[in-house]
Amino acid sequence: METAVRLAEQYRGGKLENIHFGHVCGVDEHGQVVYRAGDPEWPAYMRSAAKPFQAIPAFVHGTPEAFGLTGKEKTLMTASHRAEPYQVEALEAMMAKIGLGEEQLICSRSHPLSPSARDEMLLAHKPKRRLYHNCSGKHMGILAYSKLRGYPLESxxxxxxxxxxxxxxxIAYMADYPKEHIHVGIDGCGFPVHALPIKHIARMFLKLACSDLIADxxxxxxxxxxxxLMNEHAEMVSAPWFICSILLKDPNIVAKGGAKxxxxxxxxxxRIGFAxxxxxxxxDAWPTVIxxxxxQIGYSNPDTIERLYALAPKEIRNDGGAVVGENQAVFKLTSNQ
Known part of the structure; x- marks a missing residue:
């Protein structure tokens, strides 16, 4: 904590109410840290930010094509979906093409993360489903890959x-980080989850955006x-009202968040990656910080920045619409360029 910086603050009535501490790192195509606030070596569990990389082995071996998945269905392998109706329709089609039963998914039965979809389900007294879990697309992708390769499905x-x-x-290859140094825990959905320094997470995302940097x-x-696919089907990655899909509307950006x-x-x-x-x-602090x-780096697309501020306005309003406070980023990136 001693190396962390204040990233964002919220004020109410002119008085500081909340502080979000943390770390930011930006790397260039040579893997060098070019922007920082806090500690680039800070280790973080990737959580769902790892999903695009967890899908890579399946894509390498042609799993989506083997099962005839559409572009939208392929994208769900990278997604933290909100179980919007259009996403559930694609997930059900995906499950049928792969030949899976919903009970084969180890993720828990869940309500949709979409508030409207959840409310509709509750009003109709519909049960929770494993398919509604925001990681179900990732799980089906790994199951499909395992089925194609002849790996055990139960484990x-x-x-x-x-x-x-x-x-x-x-993950080790994309991060340029020794596999034996990656700490492995268990994620909320039951999958292994990987912790590594944020500068290496930034490196992974740069390679995802600029795949010419990958030797293999x-x-x-x-x-x-x-x-x-994440850009072309941004609405599948989270939902049109969530930060990941909003950032992915910009064809210059590849982005994915994770829990915590x-x-x-x-x-x-x-050609810069950030984590x-x-x-x-x-x-809540993500839109303001990003x-x-x-x-601060002089990004050339103001529309993307405006969409982020629409998610987390600088003005804090109460339920009646009156301005009662402000939300602001307070960190300064140190540039090594």
């Missing part, structure tokens, strides 16, 4: 499973396809 979420071992190898041709093609405040994104034209960790685990990063 697909275990760290020792061959598909999970390949995911760990892929098959991995490079897979990463390029995944990044392209971790976020990664990269800029294709500028950040909000130490209190808040996702908008400030883009402003």
């Amino acid at each position: 697909y979420g275990e760290p020792h499973h061959p598909a999970q071992a390949e995911v760990l190898d892929t 041709e098959a991995v490079g093609r897979a990463a390029g396809d995944i990044g392209r 405040g971790v976020y990664g994104f990269a800029l294709r034209k500028e 950040l960790k909000v130490l209190d685990g808040s996702e 908008a400030s990063i883009l402003e």
Whole structure:
């Protein structure tokens, strides 16, 4: 905590009410830290920010094509979906094509994360489903890959499973970080989850955005396809009202967040990758912090920045619409360029 910086603050009636501490790191195509606030070496669990990379082995071996998945269905392999009706329709089609039963998913039965979808389900007294879990697309992707490769299906979420071992190898490769130094825990959905320094997470996202940086041709093609699909079908990655899909509307950006405040994104034209960790685990600070990063580096697309501020306005209003406070980023990036 002693190396963290204040990233964002909220004021109410002129008095400081909340502080979000954390770390930000930006790297260039050589893997060098070019922007920082806090500690680039801070280790963070990637959580769902790892999903695009967890999908790479399946893409390398042609799993989506083997099961005839559409572009939208492929994108769900990278997604933290909100179980919007259009997403559930695609997930059900995906499950049928792969030949899975919903009970084969180890993620828990859940309500949709979409408030409207959840309310509709509750009003209709419909039960929770594993398909509604925001990680179900990732799980089906690994199950499809395991089925294609002849790997066991029952243990697909275990760290020792061959598909999970390949995911760990892929994360180490994309991060340019020794596999033996990656700390492995268990995520909320039951999958292995990987912790590594945020500068290496930033490196991963830069490679996802600029796949020409990847020496392995098959991995490079897979990463390029995944990044392209995330932009083309941004609405599948989270939802049109959530930060990931909003950032992915910008074709220059590849982005994905994870639970407990971790976020990664990269800029294709500028060839810079960023990762950040909000130490209190808040996702509320993401739009403010990322908008400030883009402003501080002079990003050329103001529409993207405006969309972020629409998610987290600088003015804090009460339920009646009156301005009662302000929300602001307070960190300054140190540039090594």
